[in-house]
Amino acid sequence: SQQGEEDPQALSIQEGENATMNCSYKTSINNLQWYRQNSGRGLVHLILIRSNEREKHSGRLRVTLDTSKKSSSLLITASRAADTASYFCATDTQGGSEKLVFGKGTKLTVNP
Amino acid sequence: GAVVSQHPSRVICKSGTSVKIECRSLDFQATTMFWYRQFPKQSLMLMATSNEGSKATYEQGVEKDKFLINHASLTLSTLTVTSAHPEDSSFYICRAGGGRDQPQHFGDGTRLSIL
Numbered sequence: 001s002q003q004g005e006e007d008p009q010a011l012s013i014q015e016g017e018n019a020t021m022n023c024s025y026k027t028s029i030n031n032l033q034w035y036r037q038n039s040g041r042g043l044v045h046l047i048l049i050r051s052n053e054r055e056k057h058s059g060r061l062r063v064t065l066d067t068s069k070k071s072s073s074l075l076i077t078a079s080r081a082a083d084t085a086s087y088f089c090a091t092d093t094q095g096g097s098e099k100l101v102f103g104k105g106t107k108l109t110v111n112p
Numbered sequence: 113g114a115v116v117s118q119h120p121s122r123v124i125c126k127s128g129t130s131v132k133i134e135c136r137s138l139d140f141q142a143t144t145m146f147w148y149r150q151f152p153k154q155s156l157m158l159m160a161t162s163n164e165g166s167k168a169t170y171e172q173g174v175e176k177d178k179f180l181i182n183h184a185s186l187t188l189s190t191l192t193v194t195s196a197h198p199e200d201s202s203f204y205i206c207r208a209g210g211g212r213d214q215p216q217h218f219g220d221g222t223r224l225s226i227l
Binding site for chain 1: 116161217220221
């Protein structure tokens with residue numbers, strides 16, 4: 001089954017810096033979603049971007065989508081220690097049944 | 113507040129025990145719920161799709177007799193790990209379908225440890 005690939009697998013930055021995570025996927029999609037997971041917890045929805053959208057913002061988050069390259073990026077600006085978590089992209093494939101296929105995730109550590 | 117409640121959050125039990133995990137949608141009806149499994153430092157792998165009033169649909173490689181799913185109402189789906197063994201130890205997470213092009217709601221997960 002299709003699965004997204006995030007890179008980098010791990011990212012360590014200082015507070016105040018920006019963090020960029022990338023996601024690639026293989027098949028046509030309806031939308032792509034980014035989620036955050038704190039250690040040992042469930043997933044929290046961050047942003048959903050539809051296949052006909054190219055960029056979306058939410059607070060300090062910016063997501064881009066390039067369907068020609070089958071890739072997306074998540075930018076967190078002015079990072080905080082509280083942003084430390086794992087971030088996953090998930091794709092809702094065209095013609096699918098609401099299944100979400102998750103990427104491998106990026107472990108982000110923001111050092112105070 | 114949480115819109116999906118998953119219980120229990122943690123289970124530790126002996127090999128051979130069957131364990132039931134509940135997933136409830138709190139403020140909405142969910143005709144479809146999804147069960148995922150997550151190994152340490154890995155991504156979520158879809159195990160099965162739970163359909164209210166009908167049989168669950170299992171992903172390839174997932175034993176339906178091992179992981180019993182019941183979706184008896186529009187707000188409750190249960191996953192029972194039957195005769196659990198140490199290799200079944202994992203983090204199990206449910207998701208309630210919020211509809212296409214909508215944010216999805218996840219439970220807080222269940223950490224299952226089989227001794």
